[in-house]
Amino acid sequence: MVSRPTLPSVDPTPSQLLLVDSVDRPGLVHQITGVLWRHGANILTNHEFVDREARRFFMRTEFAGVAALGAVVTELEALLPPGAVVRIGRAGSHRIVILATREHHCVGELLLRHAYHELGASIQAIVSNHSTLASLGERFDVPFHHVPHEQVSRADHEAAVLKALEPYEPDYLVLAKYMRILSRSFVDRYRQRVINIHHSFLPAFVGSRPYHQAFERGVKIIGATAHFVTEELDEGPIIAQGVVPVSHSYGPNEMAQAGRDVEKIVLAKALKLVFEERIFLSGKRVIVFD
Amino acid sequence: MVSRPTLPSVDPTPSQLLLVDSVDRPGLVHQITGVLWRHGANILTNHEFVDREARRFFMRTEFAGVAALGAVVTELEALLPPGAVVRIGRAGSHRIVILATREHHCVGELLLRHAYHELGASIQAIVSNHSTLASLGERFDVPFHHVPHEQVSRADHEAAVLKALEPYEPDYLVLAKYMRILSRSFVDRYRQRVINIHHSFLPAFVGSRPYHQAFERGVKIIGATAHFVTEELDEGPIIAQGVVPVSHSYGPNEMAQAGRDVEKIVLAKALKLVFEERIFLSGKRVIVFD
């Protein structure tokens, strides 16, 4: 109770982000920063990484002082190797939709951060195959769509979900404990834009009731992995991971609670990285510039 | 998204807690468990610790199968050294009131856990010297009392806060970023029942704007301490602590955000220990049976 409130210092210079993902070749940093320089940019932070196995080049540049952002992108696209992706970052302005089932912990965490402008993205809606979380959405004035999966085919259910998503034009879908497997065509529709949170164990457990298995095996650590969803079942490129210690005195329910606690933290951490445009995908790996 | 929901296994035997805090003397465990045994108890977990410096004995026993709990307590009180405190634990049934100022992160975390019966206590109300968090309380249907501190004396403000608290008969007060120093008489009124969360740094910083100081000093870790509030200014016995890594790229605001994230986790962890009756106070130290 004895500390005083932190008054945020407002940084006077607004800054912008340039993001480049390209086949590697010598001279890229020089060429890219040359374009920025000619447009009057002052570079504040620059991250660059070459994935030597994949021969790909990734760069994230925070800069100030440029008026003609469109021209920067156009010049860079002309200059860079064919297929290079050049973007002006949109940190803080992404639109997301949450897909959930019945568990509240991740959804609640995201709604709270959203309500206080700490999420770095705007939650447009929650779509769920159950109605359980409708009241949670209501508490935070976020539209909730119940799209039941019972007595419809998988394809029809996915079509209904896609239809519910469409008007929100989401930049990202966040699977906040969405307990349905997505089809390849669904994932392709939001390619590299679907993020999932998944419990993780050492060792890993196959099959159902993982926390019961973890309990029976007496694990001392429970983890969570946030990852992009790809067409390959289960786990795509990893964005963030975390763990919490557990002990022999935890039953399966206590282990599941510990798992929920770490899942929401890891998901929030991964989303922060994504929404701050600190993430590049390089094959099966995620480059994190933090 | 590929895991299936965990269906909690219901443990068939309801269990109870015996809590003993006494001057130490030989034979205590034997005598206490003798009383339990004669009342038909099966002990499930037993934690016992002797603070050899303070010569005090602490015991937490989870047991099943006893009908006459009152008789157990009466017999133990007769048997144990004078001044011994014998209690039947009330895990999960505590009543709390939250004191807050303007920051939402800890209050929001507690409200979410409360809404889903994960807090282990029931939030009766929020009392604040500002009105900022009124809408957050409303979202979760928790009464909010604005008790302004402007243009009243410290004594009058505290009297008004105490009056607001009274009808709720709280077992614990949780200072969830309450930015007012409590007087000795206020603390005495809720002796050993006021819990605070406080940012912590290595090294520690004196004075205002601690995150600016932490930034200027380039700390690589930011921490939080949950503690009981005592008459001594600032920090009482520590219940739980935690840290998060930060880097040179964090400005004061990012450091403050990292601090908020760790504060809410550490406060929730400390409260879980308190509400599960896993905590004993021994002088300036907290014994944690987990």
Added chain:
Amino acid sequence: MVSRPTLPSVDPTPSQLLLVDSVDRPGLVHQITGVLWRHGANILTNHEFVDREARRFFMRTEFAGVAALGAVVTELEALLPPGAVVRIGRAGSHRIVILATREHHCVGELLLRHAYHELGASIQAIVSNHSTLASLGERFDVPFHHVPHEQVSRADHEAAVLKALEPYEPDYLVLAKYMRILSRSFVDRYRQRVINIHHSFLPAFVGSRPYHQAFERGVKIIGATAHFVTEELDEGPIIAQGVVPVSHSYGPNEMAQAGRDVEKIVLAKALKLVFEERIFLSGKRVIVFD
């Protein structure tokens, strides 16, 4: 450089440990502490846990003031359910032999702690299927036995290892990166007395070159698991686990280095628990009283 050396405070009362592993039945704590009480014991710390699934009772009691330890054990054996294991703990006096192959990091850590009496056990010898670590053993004056596995059958190699171990009468074998699979009969010979350290990943990787797989998959955390070795291939009951963060900038070699760093810490932590007699085995799970 500004701190002053810590002068250890000598605790005047020597204490002892009683360890009980038994089928559960009501009244055990009372009966066991009754025997201690009649022998004049003052209990300093008591940990008790009932594995309700396995219906087993585990107790670790630190006490002072008893002369006739043998009589305590005899009385308890008569009193407790058939098959109960009653032991006086030997914290700090175990004899161990290290089995290793070529990696130095775990062996070096254990030798350093051994040299400064921090291991809680006495390293009798190092046995290895390679000669690589001979010089490391020499540096710390610990006998080194090279038992090559080339051009001998698995059975003959194990027989030679067992023969090398025999004169040292080890209480525990510590597999400090021993890269050979032990046969069932070997493990049975040192039943519940063989401890291994193993890298761990989330998700787990099957097959060879795990750090290359971890690199390709872009994991953000690398872990280690210390466990008892059982007849079932790979992993037995888990004693301790730990993780370290890694990033996209780590190649396979850097990941392996991070893995080595966490392996040695987790192994040392697990051994400390074992040598302080804080460990009970309950089926596939390890009860840790710390």
Added chain:
Amino acid sequence: MVSRPTLPSVDPTPSQLLLVDSVDRPGLVHQITGVLWRHGANILTNHEFVDREARRFFMRTEFAGVAALGAVVTELEALLPPGAVVRIGRAGSHRIVILATREHHCVGELLLRHAYHELGASIQAIVSNHSTLASLGERFDVPFHHVPHEQVSRADHEAAVLKALEPYEPDYLVLAKYMRILSRSFVDRYRQRVINIHHSFLPAFVGSRPYHQAFERGVKIIGATAHFVTEELDEGPIIAQGVVPVSHSYGPNEMAQAGRDVEKIVLAKALKLVFEERIFLSGKRVIVFD
């Protein structure tokens, strides 16, 4: 025991490091990478950071393919603002001397890593004001100099230490629990090249016997801070920090042991960053490019 040895993959392209520390001005990245580009460099990783408060620019570039490193430096020195420091990194080839007193844990950790070429620097000697660690130096064939501080003035003792250091021409002095305060003139002699490891607590404790104070206060976390030594007493710019959990059952000695364990890990981590040339000093802060 079931994993197979990791065979390090040799990366075929040798790479080099360019390090620039300069007053900030627009265009620096472009100009610097232009020089590299004209000399045929392929940039593999580039870290750049502008300390906006201090208006300083820091850059660490890993590149391949340049023959004329000297010419690169010369051209850059001509090009950059006056006072800019341009260096070719010497990752892995630093010479260090360890200063120690009586505690072995940090010295032992560094000697082990040194013996297996994992330290990233070469330990030239150990200098100590006590003879306690002489045998440890001997075990690893590292020269040990006992420079007693008894019955000599502080100035004379420091002069003797400096004289012992001189023939080794160390790039860095590592204070591995050196329990003497260094004078301003000594620190100036090895300006920004003296690294210390220090225990850290939340809250911080002033005065002697910190672990006793930590015990009495019941802290739940013990930490360590590795930092550059500056003329200001106690703590200079922080390189790395870490913590370990402790509990009420730890006495002062167990807390001190936990402190030693985290100190050696944090010191090793900080030195790795320094020896890999990932560190820049910006006023009181350390920029870490990892």
